[in-house]
Amino acid sequence: MKIAFYGSSLLSSYWNGAATYYRGVLRSLAAHGHAICFYEPDAFDRQQHRDIDPPDWAKVVVYPATADGLASVLDGMGDADVVVKASGVGIFDRELTEALVDLPRSNALRIFWDVDAAATLDEMAQDPDHPVRQALPALDMVLTYGGGPPVVDAYRALGAARCEPVYNALDPDTHHPVPPDERFRADLAFLGNRLPDREARVEEFFLKPAALLPERRFLIGGNGWSDRALPGNVRTLGHVYTAEHNAFNATPRAVLNIARDSMARVGFSPATRVFEAAGAAACLITDAWEGIEMFLEPGSEVLVARDGQDVADLLAGLTAERAAEIGAAARQRILSHHVYEQRGAQVDALLRAPIRRAFAA
Structure with missing residues (x-):
């Protein structure tokens, strides 16, 4: 599948604790045959503090942190089989969430991936007009960085069709024992x-x-x-x-x-x-x-x-x-x-399940 992923940053962990999580899950997804394009804004000095070069398992599009820059990458939503908008992009979060509802093809999967679910749920509880809360009825799935049963129950109560935790994990190629420094x-x-x-x-x-x-x-x-x-x-x-x-x-x-x-x-x-x-x-x-x-x-x-x-x-x-x-x-x-190979297999199965159901029908 072609996956368009709109997140904070894949290339930089600077003020961006989700970076290694994105890398682990998406690298594993790519190994399952998915073509991934990650869209990240040039914001918060992250591009000046990159941890990695653009990887060979994902295309990375860095766009200017302007309205025109945002407009230049929204076409990617209409060309994908799966469109993911992550929480905490840090700029244009509302616009990206609204676009997640309006711009993908009718048969594309629309997913909100919440990397700070507890905080998002607190915000939604206080704001009935929160963009994520308004978008939930149109989304196929919510994936979360964690939170377990309390977060799943809370998202379902707010109207999510499905909510699945995809927990952090280990990429043993990246994090492993080394000599003391x-x-x-x-x-x-x-x-x-x-x-x-x-x-x-x-x-x-x-x-x-x-x-x-x-x-x-x-x-x-x-x-x-x-x-x-x-x-x-x-x-x-x-x-x-x-x-x-x-x-x-x-x-x-x-x-x-x-x-x-x-x-x-x-x-x-x-x-x-x-x-x-x-x-x-x-x-x-x-x-x-x-x-x-x-x-x-x-x-x-x-x-x-x-x-x-x-x-x-x-x-x-x-x-x-x-x-x-x-x-x-x-x-x-x-x-x-708890390695990312297992998390990638979990997400791959979640993405393919609607296709299996469609063929079974």
Whole structure:
């Protein structure tokens, strides 16, 4: 099938945490024989911070972040068998959602792919005129980055014909164990941009343990942290490019996952970083959220903290040997059950199901 995908960016992870998710799923879809064209705006300095060159498994069209630029790529919707509009493009989201309803062929599949479902659902609950809410009756399917049964039920209640979670996963060719890198030496490291709906949780789960353990070394990567007051034992890195993620995860004693507020509240929403860390055989400490055991077993494959004191206690008692055991077990679990090859097969089956039903009729 010809797939036209309108998203934030495939080429850059700069202020764009969904990049590695898009790459993993779409690369796997291409292996199933689909021809993919990814449309991304030249916005937010992402093109100046590319992580990858245009891949051979997808055509990438970068369009100017202007009304004329948008108009220049909408014809792609009328020429595709499957049209996908992802959430969080960051510019022209309303116009792209409305076009998703109006421009594809009558027999094309129309899909909204929500990479921040909890936040989108909150917005729709407060705004009956939200463009996604208005579009739902015309869409064939909603796919989500995560969220589990609560998100599926909420989307169906708002009128979605079908909602399927397509969880994050591991691309073992991209994320894997590497030798330690002294730049990333620390007792605990966290990677995530500074965002309003995450900052309070970063204060609790990362900065509080740093204050409780002044003799330990803490490392924080991501945009926005350099101008914030931090404990003296916390070092900032700024943006960490995808090519450096393996070393960032493999070098510290442990790495920390902190969910954003909405994802922690809904649960069943493991971040990309969870799978990247496990792929590098890192010892992962995560804040507690419902559904973690679907992906990693608490205590043996991941350490789970209810608050900052828990993080400090876990870190204080964590030996290098136990950290290595947890990281190895996590990698084995993820390789067995949560790789992008499996996610691509899932989406391929979802795309082909309507065709099978049509022939059966």
